[in-house]
Amino acid sequence: MTRTLTIPGRYDRLAQACKFVAAAASAAGLDDSESNHCQLAVDEACTNIIEHGYGGEDLGEIRLTCDVAAGELTITIQDAARPFDPQSVPEPDLSAPLDEMRIGGLGLFFMRQVMDAVEFRHQGGGNTLTLIKRTNNRPPSP
Amino acid sequence: MQISTQDSGAIAVVAVSGRVDSSTAPGLEDALKQLVDAEKTQIVLDLLDVEYMSSAGLRAMVSTLKSVKRVNGDLRIANPSPRVEEVLRLAGLTSIFAIYRSRDEAVGSF
Numbered sequence: 001m002t003r004t005l006t007i008p009g010r011y012d013r014l015a016q017a018c019k020f021v022a023a024a025a026s027a028a029g030l031d032d033s034e035s036n037h038c039q040l041a042v043d044e045a046c047t048n049i050i051e052h053g054y055g056g057e058d059l060g061e062i063r064l065t066c067d068v069a070a071g072e073l074t075i076t077i078q079d080a081a082r083p084f085d086p087q088s089v090p091e092p093d094l095s096a097p098l099d100e101m102r103i104g105g106l107g108l109f110f111m112r113q114v115m116d117a118v119e120f121r122h123q124g125g126g127n128t129l130t131l132i133k134r135t136n137n138r139p140p141s142p
Numbered sequence: 143m144q145i146s147t148q149d150s151g152a153i154a155v156v157a158v159s160g161r162v163d164s165s166t167a168p169g170l171e172d173a174l175k176q177l178v179d180a181e182k183t184q185i186v187l188d189l190l191d192v193e194y195m196s197s198a199g200l201r202a203m204v205s206t207l208k209s210v211k212r213v214n215g216d217l218r219i220a221n222p223s224p225r226v227e228e229v230l231r232l233a234g235l236t237s238i239f240a241i242y243r244s245r246d247e248a249v250g251s252f
Contacts, residue, residue, distance in 0.1 A: 010165075011163065011164040011165035012165045014163050014164060014165060014196075015161055015163070015165075033228075036228075039194070040196060040229065043163055043196045044196060044197060047163075047164040047196070047197075047198065051164075092233070094233060094234035094235070095234065098208055098211060098238060099208060099211075101204065101238075103197070103200065103201055103204055103233065106197035106200065106201070106233060107197050109232075109233075110197060110229075110232060110233075114232070
């Protein structure tokens with residue numbers, strides 16, 4: 001089953017995007033923690049699209065698609081922003097002393113930590129990010 | 143997101159509720175900056191009622207921590223939910239922030 005939501009690129013729409021993903025995660029049989037991971041990844045991705053892709057709020061839309069399968073959720077996030085190269089984002093340096101700590105790049109870092117797959121493509125005049133989360137929980141025995 | 147601030151002696155206790163994301167984190171950062179500007183640099187951030195936090199919230203907290211540490215102050219955390227604590231842990235910040243299970247413990251730690 002596929003669900004789609006298109007939001008304007010605004011930070012005050014992140015909560016709506018999270019709610020949309022939470023419902024899809026529940027339908028896929030993901031538990032609360034797995035759902036939280038999906039919400040965090042989508043929030044961070046949309047924030048990056050708005051801040052870095054579009055360069056600000058109200059400059060483009062974000063299309064979210066959730067493909068629900070038993071025990072697996074595939075989230076596709078599409079924008080019409082400039083090409084994004086994930087290799088160009090340095091990892092945050094979390095081990096540095098506080099004064100030297102860099103936490104830029106934390107959003108992408110989180111996505112890679114909490115999702116089972118993170119794939120970026122640039123196509124059709126925009127970027128497509130695919131995120132996959134699989135449940136670690138066994139379905140109940142029949 | 144709602145923020146309420148009260149003094150507990152010399153300690154400023156900032157209670158946050160709701161979502162802390164890219165939309166609301168600037169408000170949190172502003173509230174904390176106002177305290178620092180008023181030389182209230184011993185701060186307890188009570189996260190009991192924070193239902194969600196993204197990296198935007200972490201950035202606000204780290205920025206404030208850097209500011210208060212420069213003047214021998216501190217920002218200490220009370221009552222993070224498991225969800226918020228996980229975000230702190232993923233970011234490697236559980237070793238940077240002092241985290242307490244209750245507001246009283248956090249206030250008393252100063």
